[in-house]
Amino acid sequence: MDLLLDGVGQAAALLLAGDGEVWGILRLSLLVSGSATLVSLALGIPAGTALALARFPGRGLVVAAVNAGMGLPPVVVGLFVTLLLWRSGPLGGLEILYTPAAIIVAQVVIAAPIVAGMTLAAVQQVPRAFRLQLLALGASRVQMVWVVLREARLPVLAAVMAGFGGVISEIGASMMVGGNIKGQTRTLTTAMVLETGKGNFDVALALSVLLLVVVFLVNWALTVIQQRSAQ
Amino acid sequence: MLVRLLAAALVLLASGAPAAAQPRVVILSTTTSTQDSGLLDVLVPIFEQRTGYTVRTIAVGTGQALALAARGEADVTLAHAPALEKKYVAEGKLRNRRLVMYNDFVVLGPEADPARVRGERTAVAAFRRVAAAGAPFVSRGDGSGTNILELALWKEAGVTPAAPWYIESGQGMGATLGIADDRRAYTLTDRATFLAFRKRLALAIMVEGDRPLLNLYSVLEVDPANGPRVNAAGGRAFAEFIVSPGVQRVIEAFGVDTYGRPLFVPLAGRGDDDVK
Numbered sequence: 122m123d124l125l126l127d128g129v130g131q132a133a134a135l136l137l138a139g140d141g142e143v144w145g146i147l148r149l150s151l152l153v154s155g156s157a158t159l160v161s162l163a164l165g166i167p168a169g170t171a172l173a174l175a176r177f178p179g180r181g182l183v184v185a186a187v188n189a190g191m192g193l194p195p196v197v198v199g200l201f202v203t204l205l206l207w208r209s210g211p212l213g214g215l216e217i218l219y220t221p222a223a224i225i226v227a228q229v230v231i232a233a234p235i236v237a238g239m240t241l242a243a244v245q246q247v248p249r250a251f252r253l254q255l256l257a258l259g260a261s262r263v264q265m266v267w268v269v270l271r272e273a274r275l276p277v278l279a280a281v282m283a284g285f286g287g288v289i290s291e292i293g294a295s296m297m298v299g300g301n302i303k304g305q306t307r308t309l310t311t312a313m314v315l316e317t318g319k320g321n322f323d324v325a326l327a328l329s330v331l332l333l334v335v336v337f338l339v340n341w342a343l344t345v346i347q348q349r350s351a352q
Numbered sequence: 353m354l355v356r357l358l359a360a361a362l363v364l365l366a367s368g369a370p371a372a373a374q375p376r377v378v379i380l381s382t383t384t385s386t387q388d389s390g391l392l393d394v395l396v397p398i399f400e401q402r403t404g405y406t407v408r409t410i411a412v413g414t415g416q417a418l419a420l421a422a423r424g425e426a427d428v429t430l431a432h433a434p435a436l437e438k439k440y441v442a443e444g445k446l447r448n449r450r451l452v453m454y455n456d457f458v459v460l461g462p463e464a465d466p467a468r469v470r471g472e473r474t475a476v477a478a479f480r481r482v483a484a485a486g487a488p489f490v491s492r493g494d495g496s497g498t499n500i501l502e503l504a505l506w507k508e509a510g511v512t513p514a515a516p517w518y519i520e521s522g523q524g525m526g527a528t529l530g531i532a533d534d535r536r537a538y539t540l541t542d543r544a545t546f547l548a549f550r551k552r553l554a555l556a557i558m559v560e561g562d563r564p565l566l567n568l569y570s571v572l573e574v575d576p577a578n579g580p581r582v583n584a585a586g587g588r589a590f591a592e593f594i595v596s597p598g599v600q601r602v603i604e605a606f607g608v609d610t611y612g613r614p615l616f617v618p619l620a621g622r623g624d625d626d627v628k
Contacts, residue, residue, distance in 0.1 A: 207423075208424060209423060209425070219379065300409070317527075318527065320551075
Protein backbone atom coordinates (compact mmCIF):
# COMPACT_ATOMS: atom_id res chain seq x y z
CA MET A 122 0.00 0.00 0.00
CA ASP A 123 2.79 2.41 0.90
CA LEU A 124 4.35 1.54 -2.46
CA LEU A 125 1.12 2.55 -4.23
CA LEU A 126 0.94 5.92 -2.54
CA ASP A 127 4.64 6.45 -3.19
CA GLY A 128 4.00 5.72 -6.86
CA VAL A 129 1.40 8.45 -7.16
CA GLY A 130 3.65 10.85 -5.32
CA GLN A 131 6.64 9.94 -7.42
CA ALA A 132 4.69 10.32 -10.67
CA ALA A 133 3.88 13.88 -9.68
CA ALA A 134 7.47 14.49 -8.59
CA LEU A 135 8.91 13.06 -11.83
CA LEU A 136 6.67 15.27 -13.95
CA LEU A 137 7.05 18.42 -11.89
CA ALA A 138 10.82 18.00 -11.83
CA GLY A 139 10.61 18.02 -15.63
CA ASP A 140 12.43 14.69 -15.87
CA GLY A 141 13.51 14.80 -19.51
CA GLU A 142 13.40 11.04 -20.01
CA VAL A 143 9.86 10.65 -18.68
CA TRP A 144 8.60 13.55 -20.80
CA GLY A 145 10.33 12.06 -23.83
CA ILE A 146 8.65 8.69 -23.23
CA LEU A 147 5.28 10.36 -22.73
CA ARG A 148 5.71 12.42 -25.91
CA LEU A 149 6.70 9.38 -27.95
CA SER A 150 3.75 7.34 -26.66
CA LEU A 151 1.29 10.10 -27.54
CA LEU A 152 2.92 10.69 -30.91
CA VAL A 153 2.99 7.03 -31.90
CA SER A 154 -0.47 6.11 -30.65
CA GLY A 155 -1.97 9.41 -31.85
CA SER A 156 -0.59 8.89 -35.35
CA ALA A 157 -1.66 5.25 -35.38
CA THR A 158 -5.18 6.29 -34.33
CA LEU A 159 -5.29 8.95 -37.07
CA VAL A 160 -4.22 6.49 -39.76
CA SER A 161 -6.70 3.94 -38.39
CA LEU A 162 -9.48 6.52 -38.69
CA ALA A 163 -8.47 7.30 -42.26
CA LEU A 164 -8.65 3.60 -43.10
CA GLY A 165 -11.32 2.34 -40.71
CA ILE A 166 -14.09 4.93 -41.13
CA PRO A 167 -14.33 4.66 -44.95
CA ALA A 168 -13.96 0.87 -44.79
CA GLY A 169 -16.58 0.52 -42.07
CA THR A 170 -18.98 2.88 -43.84
CA ALA A 171 -18.56 1.13 -47.17
CA LEU A 172 -19.11 -2.25 -45.56
CA ALA A 173 -22.23 -0.99 -43.81
CA LEU A 174 -23.80 0.41 -46.97
CA ALA A 175 -22.63 -1.93 -49.71
CA ARG A 176 -24.14 -5.32 -50.56
CA PHE A 177 -21.93 -7.84 -52.33
CA PRO A 178 -21.36 -11.59 -52.27
CA GLY A 179 -19.14 -12.66 -49.39
CA ARG A 180 -19.98 -9.53 -47.39
CA GLY A 181 -20.90 -11.59 -44.35
CA LEU A 182 -17.48 -13.15 -44.36
CA VAL A 183 -15.72 -9.77 -44.60
CA VAL A 184 -17.82 -8.36 -41.76
CA ALA A 185 -17.02 -11.39 -39.63
CA ALA A 186 -13.31 -10.92 -40.42
CA VAL A 187 -13.45 -7.25 -39.38
CA ASN A 188 -15.27 -8.16 -36.17
CA ALA A 189 -12.70 -10.85 -35.42
CA GLY A 190 -9.97 -8.31 -36.20
CA MET A 191 -11.27 -6.15 -33.35
CA GLY A 192 -9.82 -8.74 -31.01
CA LEU A 193 -6.44 -9.24 -32.69
CA PRO A 194 -3.90 -10.12 -29.99
CA PRO A 195 -1.19 -7.40 -30.09
CA VAL A 196 1.57 -9.95 -29.60
CA VAL A 197 0.46 -11.83 -32.74
CA VAL A 198 0.40 -8.56 -34.68
CA GLY A 199 3.85 -7.77 -33.29
CA LEU A 200 5.26 -11.08 -34.44
CA PHE A 201 3.85 -10.81 -37.97
CA VAL A 202 4.90 -7.19 -38.40
CA THR A 203 8.39 -8.05 -37.11
CA LEU A 204 8.77 -10.85 -39.64
CA LEU A 205 7.52 -8.57 -42.44
CA LEU A 206 9.93 -5.78 -41.46
CA TRP A 207 12.96 -7.97 -40.87
CA ARG A 208 15.91 -7.15 -43.12
CA SER A 209 15.34 -10.54 -44.71
CA GLY A 210 11.56 -10.02 -44.80
CA PRO A 211 9.44 -8.74 -47.69
CA LEU A 212 9.43 -5.15 -46.37
CA GLY A 213 13.04 -5.23 -45.13
CA GLY A 214 14.05 -2.59 -47.68
CA LEU A 215 12.15 0.03 -45.67
CA GLU A 216 14.59 -0.45 -42.76
CA ILE A 217 12.05 0.77 -40.21
CA LEU A 218 12.12 -2.13 -37.73
CA TYR A 219 12.96 -0.90 -34.21
CA THR A 220 11.81 2.64 -35.04
CA PRO A 221 8.66 4.54 -34.03
CA ALA A 222 7.37 4.05 -37.60
CA ALA A 223 7.31 0.28 -37.06
CA ILE A 224 5.27 0.70 -33.87
CA ILE A 225 2.81 2.92 -35.75
CA VAL A 226 2.42 0.25 -38.44
CA ALA A 227 1.71 -2.45 -35.84
CA GLN A 228 -0.69 -0.24 -33.90
CA VAL A 229 -2.60 0.61 -37.10
CA VAL A 230 -3.07 -3.11 -37.71
CA ILE A 231 -4.50 -3.36 -34.18
CA ALA A 232 -6.66 -0.21 -34.21
CA ALA A 233 -7.97 -0.09 -37.79
CA PRO A 234 -10.28 -3.12 -37.39
CA ILE A 235 -11.59 -1.67 -34.11
CA VAL A 236 -12.46 1.62 -35.83
CA ALA A 237 -13.85 -0.16 -38.90
CA GLY A 238 -15.95 -2.58 -36.85
CA MET A 239 -17.44 0.10 -34.62
CA THR A 240 -18.09 2.42 -37.58
CA LEU A 241 -19.80 -0.44 -39.36
CA ALA A 242 -22.10 -1.01 -36.40
CA ALA A 243 -22.75 2.73 -36.01
CA VAL A 244 -23.65 3.33 -39.64
CA GLN A 245 -25.81 0.23 -39.82
CA GLN A 246 -27.82 1.56 -36.91
CA VAL A 247 -29.00 4.51 -39.02
CA PRO A 248 -32.35 3.32 -40.41
CA ARG A 249 -32.34 2.24 -44.03
CA ALA A 250 -35.51 4.25 -44.65
CA PHE A 251 -33.64 7.41 -43.67
CA ARG A 252 -31.00 6.74 -46.31
CA LEU A 253 -33.57 6.05 -48.98
CA GLN A 254 -35.41 9.22 -48.04
CA LEU A 255 -32.23 11.27 -48.45
CA LEU A 256 -31.66 9.83 -51.89
CA ALA A 257 -35.32 10.42 -52.79
CA LEU A 258 -34.97 14.08 -51.74
CA GLY A 259 -32.25 14.40 -54.37
CA ALA A 260 -29.08 13.95 -52.28
CA SER A 261 -26.08 12.55 -54.15
CA ARG A 262 -24.52 9.35 -52.80
CA VAL A 263 -21.64 11.33 -51.29
CA GLN A 264 -24.05 13.72 -49.58
CA MET A 265 -26.06 10.77 -48.28
CA VAL A 266 -22.97 9.12 -46.79
CA TRP A 267 -21.95 12.42 -45.19
CA VAL A 268 -25.34 12.91 -43.54
CA VAL A 269 -25.44 9.30 -42.37
CA LEU A 270 -21.98 9.65 -40.82
CA ARG A 271 -23.12 12.83 -39.09
CA GLU A 272 -26.05 10.90 -37.67
CA ALA A 273 -23.67 8.20 -36.48
CA ARG A 274 -21.03 10.58 -35.06
CA LEU A 275 -21.54 9.66 -31.40
CA PRO A 276 -20.70 5.97 -31.82
CA VAL A 277 -17.95 6.88 -34.31
CA LEU A 278 -16.31 9.03 -31.62
CA ALA A 279 -16.60 6.05 -29.33
CA ALA A 280 -14.67 4.13 -32.00
CA VAL A 281 -11.91 6.77 -31.81
CA MET A 282 -11.69 6.32 -28.05
CA ALA A 283 -11.64 2.54 -28.30
CA GLY A 284 -8.93 2.63 -30.97
CA PHE A 285 -6.71 5.06 -29.08
CA GLY A 286 -7.28 3.31 -25.76
CA GLY A 287 -6.38 0.00 -27.37
CA VAL A 288 -3.06 1.12 -28.78
CA ILE A 289 -1.75 3.45 -26.07
CA SER A 290 -2.09 0.66 -23.49
CA GLU A 291 -0.86 -2.09 -25.81
CA ILE A 292 2.50 -3.65 -25.03
CA GLY A 293 3.19 -6.85 -26.96
CA ALA A 294 3.52 -5.29 -30.40
CA SER A 295 5.38 -2.17 -29.20
CA MET A 296 7.93 -4.34 -27.45
CA MET A 297 8.51 -6.64 -30.42
CA VAL A 298 8.64 -4.18 -33.31
CA GLY A 299 10.02 -1.25 -31.33
CA GLY A 300 12.58 -3.05 -29.21
CA ASN A 301 12.11 -0.73 -26.21
CA ILE A 302 15.20 1.29 -27.17
CA LYS A 303 16.03 4.08 -24.76
CA GLY A 304 15.35 7.49 -26.26
CA GLN A 305 14.10 5.98 -29.52
CA THR A 306 11.26 3.52 -29.10
CA ARG A 307 10.65 3.34 -25.36
CA THR A 308 6.95 3.92 -24.71
CA LEU A 309 5.06 4.19 -21.43
CA THR A 310 4.11 0.52 -21.40
CA THR A 311 7.47 -0.92 -22.47
CA ALA A 312 9.25 1.36 -19.99
CA MET A 313 6.95 0.02 -17.29
CA VAL A 314 7.88 -3.58 -18.05
CA LEU A 315 11.57 -2.67 -18.06
CA GLU A 316 11.43 -0.81 -14.74
CA THR A 317 9.50 -3.70 -13.17
CA GLY A 318 12.16 -6.10 -14.47
CA LYS A 319 14.85 -3.94 -12.91
CA GLY A 320 13.04 -3.98 -9.59
CA ASN A 321 12.23 -0.26 -9.76
CA PHE A 322 8.61 -0.78 -8.78
CA ASP A 323 8.23 2.83 -7.72
CA VAL A 324 9.21 4.18 -11.15
CA ALA A 325 6.98 1.58 -12.85
CA LEU A 326 4.09 2.71 -10.67
CA ALA A 327 4.78 6.34 -11.48
CA LEU A 328 4.65 5.49 -15.18
CA SER A 329 1.35 3.60 -14.78
CA VAL A 330 -0.19 6.55 -12.98
CA LEU A 331 0.99 8.72 -15.87
CA LEU A 332 -0.54 6.33 -18.42
CA LEU A 333 -3.87 6.30 -16.59
CA VAL A 334 -3.92 10.10 -16.45
CA VAL A 335 -3.14 10.35 -20.17
CA VAL A 336 -5.83 7.84 -21.12
CA PHE A 337 -8.32 9.67 -18.92
CA LEU A 338 -7.48 13.13 -20.29
CA VAL A 339 -7.69 12.03 -23.92
CA ASN A 340 -11.02 10.28 -23.35
CA TRP A 341 -12.30 13.22 -21.37
CA ALA A 342 -11.51 15.57 -24.28
CA LEU A 343 -13.20 13.21 -26.73
CA THR A 344 -16.20 12.82 -24.43
CA VAL A 345 -16.62 16.58 -24.19
CA ILE A 346 -16.65 16.78 -27.99
CA GLN A 347 -19.03 13.84 -28.20
CA GLN A 348 -21.50 15.11 -25.62
CA ARG A 349 -21.43 18.65 -26.99
CA SER A 350 -22.35 17.38 -30.43
CA ALA A 351 -25.06 15.24 -28.87
CA GLN A 352 -26.98 18.34 -27.79
CA MET B 353 -9.07 21.32 -31.12
CA LEU B 354 -8.78 17.62 -31.67
CA VAL B 355 -7.87 18.17 -35.32
CA ARG B 356 -5.19 20.67 -34.36
CA LEU B 357 -3.70 18.28 -31.80
CA LEU B 358 -3.58 15.46 -34.32
CA ALA B 359 -2.07 17.75 -36.94
CA ALA B 360 0.63 18.76 -34.46
CA ALA B 361 1.32 15.08 -33.84
CA LEU B 362 1.74 14.46 -37.55
CA VAL B 363 4.16 17.38 -37.93
CA LEU B 364 6.22 16.09 -35.02
CA LEU B 365 6.22 12.65 -36.56
CA ALA B 366 7.36 13.96 -39.93
CA SER B 367 10.23 15.84 -38.29
CA GLY B 368 11.32 12.66 -36.56
CA ALA B 369 11.17 10.51 -39.66
CA PRO B 370 14.48 11.47 -41.36
CA ALA B 371 16.46 10.34 -38.31
CA ALA B 372 14.92 6.88 -38.66
CA ALA B 373 15.75 6.71 -42.34
CA GLN B 374 19.42 7.61 -42.04
CA PRO B 375 21.75 4.76 -43.01
CA ARG B 376 24.35 4.99 -40.26
CA VAL B 377 22.51 2.67 -37.91
CA VAL B 378 24.02 -0.21 -35.96
CA ILE B 379 21.70 -2.87 -34.56
CA LEU B 380 23.09 -4.45 -31.40
CA SER B 381 21.39 -7.59 -30.13
CA THR B 382 22.22 -8.31 -26.54
CA THR B 383 21.07 -9.90 -23.32
CA THR B 384 18.69 -8.32 -20.85
CA SER B 385 21.34 -8.35 -18.11
CA THR B 386 23.56 -5.80 -19.88
CA GLN B 387 20.55 -3.54 -20.29
CA ASP B 388 18.96 -4.09 -16.86
CA SER B 389 22.28 -3.35 -15.17
CA GLY B 390 22.37 0.01 -16.95
CA LEU B 391 25.81 -0.61 -18.49
CA LEU B 392 24.65 -0.04 -22.07
CA ASP B 393 23.01 3.23 -21.08
CA VAL B 394 26.54 4.38 -20.25
CA LEU B 395 28.45 2.83 -23.16
CA VAL B 396 26.10 3.41 -26.11
CA PRO B 397 25.99 7.24 -25.89
CA ILE B 398 29.82 7.34 -25.81
CA PHE B 399 29.97 5.16 -28.92
CA GLU B 400 27.33 7.23 -30.73
CA GLN B 401 29.10 10.46 -29.92
CA ARG B 402 32.48 9.11 -30.97
CA THR B 403 31.47 7.48 -34.26
CA GLY B 404 28.29 9.23 -35.39
CA TYR B 405 26.45 5.90 -35.60
CA THR B 406 22.99 5.50 -34.08
CA VAL B 407 22.66 2.28 -32.08
CA ARG B 408 19.44 0.31 -31.85
CA THR B 409 19.83 -1.96 -28.87
CA ILE B 410 17.62 -5.03 -28.87
CA ALA B 411 17.78 -6.53 -25.39
CA VAL B 412 16.40 -10.07 -25.35
CA GLY B 413 17.44 -13.47 -23.99
CA THR B 414 20.91 -14.59 -25.12
CA GLY B 415 19.44 -17.42 -27.21
CA GLN B 416 17.30 -14.96 -29.16
CA ALA B 417 20.06 -12.34 -29.35
CA LEU B 418 22.40 -14.85 -31.00
CA ALA B 419 19.68 -16.23 -33.28
CA LEU B 420 18.79 -12.73 -34.50
CA ALA B 421 22.45 -11.94 -35.19
CA ALA B 422 22.95 -15.26 -36.98
CA ARG B 423 20.07 -14.38 -39.29
CA GLY B 424 21.65 -11.03 -40.10
CA GLU B 425 18.87 -9.14 -38.28
CA ALA B 426 21.55 -7.44 -36.17
CA ASP B 427 25.05 -6.17 -36.95
CA VAL B 428 26.83 -7.08 -33.73
CA THR B 429 25.92 -9.04 -30.62
CA LEU B 430 26.98 -8.97 -26.98
CA ALA B 431 26.16 -12.32 -25.42
CA HIS B 432 27.02 -14.63 -22.52
CA ALA B 433 26.68 -18.22 -23.67
CA PRO B 434 30.21 -19.33 -24.71
CA ALA B 435 29.24 -22.81 -25.96
CA LEU B 436 26.41 -21.49 -28.11
CA GLU B 437 28.56 -18.60 -29.37
CA LYS B 438 31.29 -21.00 -30.46
CA LYS B 439 28.72 -23.12 -32.27
CA TYR B 440 27.56 -20.12 -34.31
CA VAL B 441 31.17 -19.19 -35.06
CA ALA B 442 31.89 -22.76 -36.21
CA GLU B 443 28.85 -22.59 -38.50
CA GLY B 444 30.20 -19.38 -40.03
CA LYS B 445 27.20 -17.31 -38.93
CA LEU B 446 29.08 -15.09 -36.51
CA ARG B 447 32.74 -14.17 -36.47
CA ASN B 448 35.57 -12.65 -34.52
CA ARG B 449 34.35 -13.66 -31.03
CA ARG B 450 36.19 -11.58 -28.44
CA LEU B 451 35.82 -11.61 -24.67
CA VAL B 452 34.62 -8.30 -23.22
CA MET B 453 34.09 -8.80 -19.49
CA TYR B 454 32.83 -11.21 -16.88
CA ASN B 455 30.90 -11.35 -13.68
CA ASP B 456 29.56 -14.41 -11.95
CA PHE B 457 26.47 -16.40 -11.18
CA VAL B 458 25.45 -17.43 -7.69
CA VAL B 459 23.15 -20.16 -6.42
CA LEU B 460 20.49 -18.64 -4.16
CA GLY B 461 18.25 -20.35 -1.66
CA PRO B 462 15.96 -19.66 1.30
CA GLU B 463 17.63 -18.90 4.64
CA ALA B 464 16.16 -22.10 6.12
CA ASP B 465 18.01 -24.10 3.45
CA PRO B 466 15.75 -27.20 3.48
CA ALA B 467 18.00 -29.08 1.00
CA ARG B 468 21.14 -28.42 3.16
CA VAL B 469 22.97 -26.87 0.23
CA ARG B 470 24.99 -24.35 2.20
CA GLY B 471 28.61 -25.35 2.41
CA GLU B 472 28.74 -27.18 -0.89
CA ARG B 473 31.70 -25.94 -2.94
CA THR B 474 30.31 -26.58 -6.40
CA ALA B 475 27.05 -25.66 -8.07
CA VAL B 476 26.69 -29.19 -9.42
CA ALA B 477 26.81 -30.72 -5.93
CA ALA B 478 24.32 -28.10 -4.73
CA PHE B 479 21.95 -28.94 -7.59
CA ARG B 480 22.16 -32.65 -6.72
CA ARG B 481 21.14 -31.90 -3.14
CA VAL B 482 18.21 -29.73 -4.27
CA ALA B 483 16.97 -32.52 -6.55
CA ALA B 484 17.48 -35.23 -3.90
CA ALA B 485 15.50 -33.21 -1.36
CA GLY B 486 12.82 -32.33 -3.94
CA ALA B 487 13.13 -28.73 -2.80
CA PRO B 488 11.54 -26.11 -5.07
CA PHE B 489 13.82 -24.64 -7.73
CA VAL B 490 12.80 -21.80 -10.05
CA SER B 491 14.26 -21.83 -13.56
CA ARG B 492 14.10 -18.99 -16.10
CA GLY B 493 13.04 -21.52 -18.74
CA ASP B 494 13.43 -18.87 -21.45
CA GLY B 495 16.54 -19.88 -23.40
CA SER B 496 18.53 -17.05 -21.84
CA GLY B 497 22.25 -17.38 -21.10
CA THR B 498 21.39 -17.99 -17.43
CA ASN B 499 18.92 -20.69 -18.40
CA ILE B 500 21.40 -22.34 -20.76
CA LEU B 501 24.03 -22.50 -17.99
CA GLU B 502 21.49 -23.84 -15.51
CA LEU B 503 20.48 -26.66 -17.87
CA ALA B 504 24.15 -27.54 -18.41
CA LEU B 505 24.60 -27.76 -14.64
CA TRP B 506 21.62 -30.13 -14.28
CA LYS B 507 23.07 -32.28 -17.03
CA GLU B 508 26.44 -32.31 -15.29
CA ALA B 509 24.67 -33.29 -12.06
CA GLY B 510 23.01 -36.19 -13.85
CA VAL B 511 19.54 -34.95 -12.91
CA THR B 512 16.56 -34.46 -15.18
CA PRO B 513 14.69 -31.67 -13.41
CA ALA B 514 10.92 -32.09 -13.42
CA ALA B 515 7.74 -30.79 -11.87
CA PRO B 516 6.46 -30.50 -9.20
CA TRP B 517 9.63 -29.21 -7.51
CA TYR B 518 11.08 -27.71 -10.71
CA ILE B 519 9.29 -24.47 -11.64
CA GLU B 520 9.82 -22.69 -14.97
CA SER B 521 8.98 -19.00 -14.80
CA GLY B 522 9.46 -18.15 -18.47
CA GLN B 523 10.40 -14.63 -17.42
CA GLY B 524 13.39 -12.34 -16.93
CA MET B 525 15.80 -12.64 -14.01
CA GLY B 526 14.08 -10.00 -11.89
CA ALA B 527 10.65 -11.60 -12.11
CA THR B 528 12.18 -15.04 -11.56
CA LEU B 529 13.89 -13.87 -8.35
CA GLY B 530 10.53 -12.59 -7.15
CA ILE B 531 8.91 -15.98 -7.74
CA ALA B 532 11.79 -17.84 -6.07
CA ASP B 533 11.51 -15.54 -3.07
CA ASP B 534 7.78 -16.08 -2.86
CA ARG B 535 8.04 -19.87 -3.11
CA ARG B 536 11.09 -20.05 -0.80
CA ALA B 537 12.87 -21.79 -3.65
CA TYR B 538 16.42 -22.20 -4.90
CA THR B 539 17.49 -20.49 -8.11
CA LEU B 540 20.48 -19.52 -10.22
CA THR B 541 21.07 -15.82 -10.91
CA ASP B 542 23.72 -13.46 -12.17
CA ARG B 543 25.19 -11.43 -9.34
CA ALA B 544 24.34 -8.04 -10.88
CA THR B 545 20.60 -8.71 -10.89
CA PHE B 546 20.80 -10.19 -7.37
CA LEU B 547 22.54 -7.03 -6.10
CA ALA B 548 19.88 -4.87 -7.76
CA PHE B 549 17.07 -6.85 -6.09
CA ARG B 550 18.69 -7.74 -2.78
CA LYS B 551 16.65 -5.23 -0.77
CA ARG B 552 13.41 -7.00 -1.66
CA LEU B 553 14.58 -10.60 -1.29
CA ALA B 554 14.83 -12.96 1.66
CA LEU B 555 17.05 -15.31 -0.39
CA ALA B 556 20.72 -15.80 0.47
CA ILE B 557 23.78 -16.87 -1.48
CA MET B 558 24.34 -20.63 -1.12
CA VAL B 559 27.19 -21.26 -3.58
CA GLU B 560 29.59 -18.82 -5.22
CA GLY B 561 33.08 -18.76 -6.68
CA ASP B 562 32.75 -22.06 -8.53
CA ARG B 563 34.53 -22.03 -11.91
CA PRO B 564 31.44 -23.01 -14.00
CA LEU B 565 29.61 -20.07 -12.42
CA LEU B 566 31.79 -17.59 -14.28
CA ASN B 567 29.67 -15.47 -16.61
CA LEU B 568 31.71 -14.60 -19.68
CA TYR B 569 30.45 -11.86 -22.01
CA SER B 570 31.70 -11.79 -25.58
CA VAL B 571 31.18 -9.53 -28.55
CA LEU B 572 30.63 -11.19 -31.94
CA GLU B 573 30.36 -9.61 -35.36
CA VAL B 574 27.76 -10.65 -37.89
CA ASP B 575 28.98 -12.09 -41.17
CA PRO B 576 27.31 -9.95 -43.89
CA ALA B 577 26.87 -13.12 -45.95
CA ASN B 578 24.02 -14.05 -43.57
CA GLY B 579 21.44 -11.66 -44.92
CA PRO B 580 20.75 -8.47 -46.78
CA ARG B 581 21.59 -5.03 -45.42
CA VAL B 582 23.97 -6.11 -42.65
CA ASN B 583 26.07 -3.14 -41.55
CA ALA B 584 29.37 -5.01 -41.16
CA ALA B 585 31.48 -1.86 -40.78
CA GLY B 586 29.19 -0.52 -38.07
CA GLY B 587 29.16 -3.87 -36.25
CA ARG B 588 32.93 -4.04 -36.34
CA ALA B 589 33.18 -0.44 -35.09
CA PHE B 590 31.09 -1.33 -32.03
CA ALA B 591 33.11 -4.49 -31.35
CA GLU B 592 36.40 -2.55 -31.58
CA PHE B 593 34.93 0.12 -29.34
CA ILE B 594 33.83 -2.18 -26.52
CA VAL B 595 37.19 -3.98 -26.28
CA SER B 596 39.22 -0.74 -26.47
CA PRO B 597 41.27 0.13 -23.35
CA GLY B 598 39.36 3.32 -22.58
CA VAL B 599 35.97 1.60 -22.64
CA GLN B 600 37.32 -1.33 -20.63
CA ARG B 601 38.21 1.19 -17.90
CA VAL B 602 34.64 2.54 -18.01
CA ILE B 603 33.34 -1.02 -17.55
CA GLU B 604 35.69 -1.55 -14.61
CA ALA B 605 34.34 1.53 -12.82
CA PHE B 606 30.67 0.85 -13.60
CA GLY B 607 28.38 0.18 -10.65
CA VAL B 608 30.83 1.20 -7.91
CA ASP B 609 28.85 4.30 -6.98
CA THR B 610 25.55 2.38 -6.73
CA TYR B 611 26.57 -1.00 -5.31
CA GLY B 612 29.92 -0.20 -3.76
CA ARG B 613 31.56 -2.74 -6.06
CA PRO B 614 31.96 -3.15 -9.81
CA LEU B 615 29.33 -5.27 -11.56
CA PHE B 616 31.64 -6.46 -14.35
CA VAL B 617 35.35 -7.23 -14.61
CA PRO B 618 36.93 -6.18 -17.93
CA LEU B 619 38.45 -9.03 -19.90
CA ALA B 620 39.34 -7.80 -23.39
CA GLY B 621 42.35 -9.42 -25.03
CA ARG B 622 42.17 -12.56 -22.88
CA GLY B 623 41.19 -16.13 -23.67
CA ASP B 624 38.38 -18.22 -22.17
CA ASP B 625 40.80 -20.13 -19.93
CA ASP B 626 42.71 -17.10 -18.65
CA VAL B 627 40.08 -16.29 -16.04
CA LYS B 628 41.02 -17.24 -12.47
